[in-house]
Amino acid sequence: MMSVAVVGQTGFGHIVPGQLWGALKSGYQTIEQGNDQVINGQIIDFQYTMITTLRLAFEATGIGVLFGIPLGCLLGLGRFRGRRGLLAVGNGLMRVPPVVVGVFIVVMTGGQEGTLGRSKKLHSFSGPLVHVIGASFSTPLFTFSVSPIVFAQAMLALPIILTLTATAVQRVPVPLLDQAQAFGARRWRRNLLALREGRTAVLAGVIVAFGITISAVGAIYLLGGDQGGCAANFTDGQSCARQGSLSYGALSAWNGNLPMTPVAIAYAELLMGMFLVTAAALTFLQQGRSSWVAGGQT
Amino acid sequence: MPGRARAPPGKGWFLRYVVEQIILAIRLLHYDPDLHALTGRTIHLAFESAGLAVLIGAVPAYLIGVRTTRSSRWALVLANTGLGLPAVAVGIFLVLLTPEWYGTFTGMVAGQTVLSLPVIIALGAAAIRELPDGLLEQARAYGATEPRIALLALVEARIGVLTAVIIALGSAIAEVGAVTIIGGNFEQNTATLASEILNDVIGHGFVGGLGESVVPPMVEHALVVVGLMLVLAAILTIVQQWGHLQRRQQRRLAAAIPFERPARVASMEQ
Numbered sequence: 001m002m003s004v005a006v007v008g009q010t011g012f013g014h015i016v017p018g019q020l021w022g023a024l025k026s027g028y029q030t031i032e033q034g035n036d037q038v039i040n041g042q043i044i045d046f047q048y049t050m051i052t053t054l055r056l057a058f059e060a061t062g063i064g065v066l067f068g069i070p071l072g073c074l075l076g077l078g079r080f081r082g083r084r085g086l087l088a089v090g091n092g093l094m095r096v097p098p099v100v101v102g103v104f105i106v107v108m109t110g111g112q113e114g115t116l117g118r119s120k121k122l123h124s125f126s127g128p129l130v131h132v133i134g135a136s137f138s139t140p141l142f143t144f145s146v147s148p149i150v151f152a153q154a155m156l157a158l159p160i161i162l163t164l165t166a167t168a169v170q171r172v173p174v175p176l177l178d179q180a181q182a183f184g185a186r187r188w189r190r191n192l193l194a195l196r197e198g199r200t201a202v203l204a205g206v207i208v209a210f211g212i213t214i215s216a217v218g219a220i221y222l223l224g225g226d227q228g229g230c231a232a233n234f235t236d237g238q239s240c241a242r243q244g245s246l247s248y249g250a251l252s253a254w255n256g257n258l259p260m261t262p263v264a265i266a267y268a269e270l271l272m273g274m275f276l277v278t279a280a281a282l283t284f285l286q287q288g289r290s291s292w293v294a295g296g297q298t
Numbered sequence: 299m300p301g302r303a304r305a306p307p308g309k310g311w312f313l314r315y316v317v318e319q320i321i322l323a324i325r326l327l328h329y330d331p332d333l334h335a336l337t338g339r340t341i342h343l344a345f346e347s348a349g350l351a352v353l354i355g356a357v358p359a360y361l362i363g364v365r366t367t368r369s370s371r372w373a374l375v376l377a378n379t380g381l382g383l384p385a386v387a388v389g390i391f392l393v394l395l396t397p398e399w400y401g402t403f404t405g406m407v408a409g410q411t412v413l414s415l416p417v418i419i420a421l422g423a424a425a426i427r428e429l430p431d432g433l434l435e436q437a438r439a440y441g442a443t444e445p446r447i448a449l450l451a452l453v454e455a456r457i458g459v460l461t462a463v464i465i466a467l468g469s470a471i472a473e474v475g476a477v478t479i480i481g482g483n484f485e486q487n488t489a490t491l492a493s494e495i496l497n498d499v500i501g502h503g504f505v506g507g508l509g510e511s512v513v514p515p516m517v518e519h520a521l522v523v524v525g526l527m528l529v530l531a532a533i534l535t536i537v538q539q540w541g542h543l544q545r546r547q548q549r550r551l552a553a554a555i556p557f558e559r560p561a562r563v564a565s566m567e568q
Contacts, residue, residue, distance in 0.1 A: 023394045092531035097472030099495045103520040107319050211382015218474040247386040258400055268390035279379045
């Protein structure tokens with residue numbers, strides 16, 4: 001059996017396939033040993049982490065879809081002043097750095113026990129932002145745990161979905177829509193038709209947004225709260241999104257020394273696997289069964 | 299004091315707080331000795347990785363864009379999916395693959411190149427696919443060799459290709475997962491602006507929470523990142539508007555000419 005963490009110990013400058021295989025295998029073994037291992041005082045629960053990562057990605061992408069697709073339709077098909085400018089803003093926000101979103105939310109919520117000392121934890125909104133918008137995110141509408149982390153990831157997903165929806169809808173030939181209108185379609189039916197025609201590109205936007213929400217780590221890292229509080233939350237059975245993200249787990253499980261820790265490798269393997277599975281599923285959905293045979297489009 | 303919230307200060311405290319943080323950050327901009335090195339390294343990393351990605355990805359992008367076979371379609375789907383490649387996992391696998399790159403700038407460039415390659419391929423191929431039908435066939439009919447046709451395609455699709463390059467640059471500036479893992483977060487040699495924001499947090503730890511001393515440096519580095527991204531966005535907007543203008547001009551030209559004429563001959567003669 002391969003030893004657990006040998007990569008890099010025997011020397012720099014060599015690429016030894018056996019070592020790579022051993023490292024990957026050690027990661028797999030860590031996964032296989034299962035949950036409730038305590039490593040460096042940190043409870044490892046891969047199953048929980050995977051479920052939370054998926055939930056995080058689904059919630060964030062869901063929020064993005066909920067707001068992004070209608071707004072994208074509006075921006076793509078509507079006729080009003082400043083539409084171009086809004087589209088340019090959306091384009092610019094499309095690759096907004098996750099760390100910047102994290103910093104933004106840290107400042108807006110006053111930090112964890114921040115300068116204003118208003119928020120005890122960042123796991124739930126209770127900073128200045130809440131006072132400004134005048135409502136807590138724990139109102140019944142948001143009972144499904146809109147943590148700042150989901151909020152941050154949704155801020156990453158929203159511009160992508162919005163802008164790609166707008167461009168997709170704009171590409172639908174105008175005569176088609178005009179014809180539909182001539183046949184008596186109302187405005188929203190017309191928009192719906194445009195969405196249906198441009199569904200491949202819209203779904204491409206959703207896929208990209210999903211990939212980003214599942215793998216981006218910058219915002220989560222800044223918003224996750226401290227490890228001790230996280231562990232306490234964890235044993236309480238409450239959600240702890242910082243541990244709940246695979247990419248955060250991968251980043252934090254590694255202490256910065258070269259023999260890569262098996263836990264970090266395990267997280268990386270799970271992350272890659274989850275990304276591949278979800279991407280394949282979404283691509284299958286995007287391409288559809290009929291066009292599956294014909295091959296992809298654009 | 300956990301569990302007990304202080305009474306909010308007087309009127310306008312929220313805006314004052316935010317403005318205070320930003321002013322503190324702007325003051326730090328002036329005093330930070332590492333800022334020049336950090337910014338320079340970030341830009342260097344972005345340009346080097348995007349350039350490498352263009353060098354590697356131009357030919358696949360052209361081939362995928364031009365061919366309409368099933369395999370090329372699948373390659374495009376694959377490249378599109380690769381847009382969301384998890385950076386942290388890429389970093390860890392790259393370190394496992396080539397331990398000698400760990401902690402070096404070269405390794406960071408390699409990781410970023412892997413991450414921006416799908417961007418170049420997917421967006422470049424999409425741009426080439428959107429070229430008017432018959433343009434490349436026409437060039438072939440005039441006797442252009444394959445490299446000349448590829449060059450023509452890249453030049454004609456320059457707006458889309460430039461967009462891809464700018465997005466790759468932006469992702470290299472913003473990305474934090476691969477850089478942190480491969481660079482190892484050695485502050486002197488391998489930190490970029492974005493990963494330095496993580497360093498600001500790690501350096502202080504979460505023990506006291508993100509207090510007064512941690513937030514201003516974070517905001518400072520975030521401000522510089524935002525500035526760089528804004529510059530990129532401005533360039534992107536200018537490039538795209540330039541494309542709009544060109545297309546409008548061509549349309550006007552075509553409308554003014556009474557006899558029928560291939561739309562793209564003028565640009566091929568250049």
